[in-house]
Amino acid sequence: MKLWPFGKNPNWNEVSYWALDLETSGLSPADQILSVGMVPIRKGIIEFGKHYYSLVRPVRPEALSAEGVKAHHILPSELEAAPTLSEVLDQVQQRMGRDVLLLHYSAIDLGFLREAYKALGRPWVKPVVVDTVVLLTRLSERRRRLEAHVEPLPTNLAAARAALGLPGHLEHHALWDALATAELFLLLRHLLQAQTLGQLT
Numbered sequence: 348m349k350l351w352p353f354g355k356n357p358n359w360n361e362v363s364y365w366a367l368d369l370e371t372s373g374l375s376p377a378d379q380i381l382s383v384g385m386v387p388i389r390k391g392i393i394e395f396g397k398h399y400y401s402l403v404r405p406v407r408p409e410a411l412s413a414e415g416v417k418a419h420h421i422l423p424s425e426l427e428a429a430p431t432l433s434e435v436l437d438q439v440q441q442r443m444g445r446d447v448l449l450l451h452y453s454a455i456d457l458g459f460l461r462e463a464y465k466a467l468g469r470p471w472v473k474p475v476v477v478d479t480v481v482l483l484t485r486l487s488e489r490r491r492r493l494e495a496h497v498e499p500l501p502t503n504l505a506a507a508r509a510a511l512g513l514p515g516h517l518e519h520h521a522l523w524d525a526l527a528t529a530e531l532f533l534l535l536r537h538l539l540q541a542q543t544l545g546q547l548t
Contacts, residue, residue: 356545359536360391364477365442366449366529368521369456370421372405379405380459381421383435384521385442386529388449393529399442400522402429433467443474447544451504451528453478477547479528482535483507489539507531511538 370382385399404426430438439460450456453476464471480502487499501507505518508531517523541547 356543359541359544359547362544363446364388364449364529364532365446366525366532367439367443367456368451368524368528369459370519370521371459374455377462378459379403379407380432380435380463381405381426382521383439384523384525385439386522386525387442387446388529388533391533393526393533395526398522398525399438401435401438402426403435404429404431406432432463436463436467436469440472443472446474448474448476449479449528449532450476451479451524451531452502453480475544475548477532477544479504479507479531479535482532482539482547486535486538504528504531511535 364387366386366388368384369380371380372378380403382402383400387394387397402421402425457476461471483500483502487497490497491499500510504524504527505515508527509515511531511534513527513530513534516527536547539546
């Protein structure tokens, strides 16, 4: 039986979620976090007005590549006066607290967060995580049981949203990707008819 920090397996909308997205200098956890976006969901409602977004001053500015800039459009000059990683993680932890962390491709962002905590000598907080890619896979499996030859849903964030009728968004920006993940989560929760947090993890 799974032990929840909430003391039980709560209804899905009895807990709060923070959709989080990172923009980074590369895809390896050894690369650097360049920006963080977070959007809360409380009682099943996105509270965008309480979002958090920050650039992050890189420890190794020389490691930033032209290829990375093409992807995330964050210029090195924009990062010179940004808060440090330690300052940004303070803000992330303050918001996340005991809430559920909502991610798209959780392995990537969790890898970066673990490395960041380790680099700063902080203990990893081990949040409860909901991954929208996992939910997309479950929905694809359910559809295949009903129709054997149906194509699986794409797992790319923008493509998955389009396949499910959600509008396009500004990609590769931490705040807008976090909002896009929050919207996708609410739709997937509805389509899967998940009633408890345990059905989403």
